[in-house]
Amino acid sequence: MIRIFGFAVKGQHCYVTALFICDHLGINAPLKFIVDTGNTHTTLTETTAKKLGIDLASLSSEKLKMRATGIGGSSDLYQLAGIRLVFMTVDGTPVEEKLPFVRILKNPVPRNNEEQKALEAIPDLLGLDVIRRFNIRFDKHMMYLERE
Amino acid sequence: MVEKSDLSKLSEYTVNTKWLLENMEELRAKLPDRYVAVCDSGRKIVDASTLGELVDKLSKVGRQPDVCAVEFISREEYALIV
Numbered sequence: 001m002i003r004i005f006g007f008a009v010k011g012q013h014c015y016v017t018a019l020f021i022c023d024h025l026g027i028n029a030p031l032k033f034i035v036d037t038g039n040t041h042t043t044l045t046e047t048t049a050k051k052l053g054i055d056l057a058s059l060s061s062e063k064l065k066m067r068a069t070g071i072g073g074s075s076d077l078y079q080l081a082g083i084r085l086v087f088m089t090v091d092g093t094p095v096e097e098k099l100p101f102v103r104i105l106k107n108p109v110p111r112n113n114e115e116q117k118a119l120e121a122i123p124d125l126l127g128l129d130v131i132r133r134f135n136i137r138f139d140k141h142m143m144y145l146e147r148e
Numbered sequence: 149m150v151e152k153s154d155l156s157k158l159s160e161y162t163v164n165t166k167w168l169l170e171n172m173e174e175l176r177a178k179l180p181d182r183y184v185a186v187c188d189s190g191r192k193i194v195d196a197s198t199l200g201e202l203v204d205k206l207s208k209v210g211r212q213p214d215v216c217a218v219e220f221i222s223r224e225e226y227a228l229i230v
Contacts, residue, residue: 009169013228017162019154028154029214030161034228051199051218086150088158094150117181120220123228 002095004087004134006035006143014143016126019086020044020052027052033126035136035143042085042127043103047120054080056106076106085130087145097130157215163189164217172221180223185216 006016014035021028029052033042049056059078083099110116134145167190168175175184175193182195183202194209196202199218206213 007166007169009166009172012169012172015165015169017158017165019150019158030158032161032165032217086154086158088155088162092155092159094155096150117220117222117224118226121222121226121228 002093002134002147003090004095004145005090006145008138008141008143010141013123014138016087016143016145018126019084021084021086022052022054022080022082023084024082025052025054025080027054031124034123035131035145036125036127037131037136039125039127041101041103041129042083042099043105043125044080045105045119045122045124046107047122048124049080049104054104056104059104075108078104078106080104090144097133099129157212160215161217164215168217168219175221176223176225179221182221183218184221185211185213185218187211187216 004016006014008014015032016035017030017032019028020031031048046056056078059080079101081101083102085097085099087095087097089095107119110119131145134147137144137146164186168184168186171190179195182197183199185194185202185206187194192209192211194202194205194211196205202218203213206216
């Protein structure tokens with residue numbers, strides 16, 4: 001049984017951490033993701049992309065001909081190909097999940113300082129492209145992604 | 149192939165992230181509208197007004213930014229609807 005530990009802090013969303021690896025850009029960094037069954041593809045924010053040194057301008061040829069939309073509005077999407085996410089099981093064993101791409105959500109131009117702060121709060125999302133490979137189990141303030 | 153050091157990095161980052169999420173309200177009260185880095189399982193907190201400044205401060209205290217849980221702590225709590 002593969003069992004990946006997540007955590008569900010009281011009153012908050014469920015989170016899981018993973019190494020985000022993009023070999024062709026030399027990126028290997030741990031990130032935290034909200035487990036989001038309402039999102040088809042794993043998605044990074046532009047804020048995280050900048051922290052990782054990803055230049056959205058260099059991805060312009062991969063800009064999707066679609067926009068992300070949600071309750072807060074809509075925004076341009078980019079995609080970054082060739083991603084590996086490495087999770088750690090409860091016994092410390094690495095579990096690697098390959099993704100053909102992740103999406104990167106471009107921040108809209110904030111209208112004021114308050115909007116800028118709200119943009120900073122947008123999390124990275126673990127989407128169904130990964131979640132569907134596992135069963136989700138909740139146990140009090142813990143969450144597990146499991147499969148045989 | 150994942151190096152042992154990478155798994156160690158992930159493990160340390162996970163502990164720091166869990167501490168940050170569990171102590172978010174305390175951080176919000178003490179450090180509103182600041183960029184915060186949680187290091188050493190919550191024993192070391194570094195804050196700054198910008199992300200660049202925070203990274204510089206972490207370097208000065210000998211911490212690797214990518215194993216610290218880094219977050220902008222907004223004064224107001226936002227309800228995330230995802």
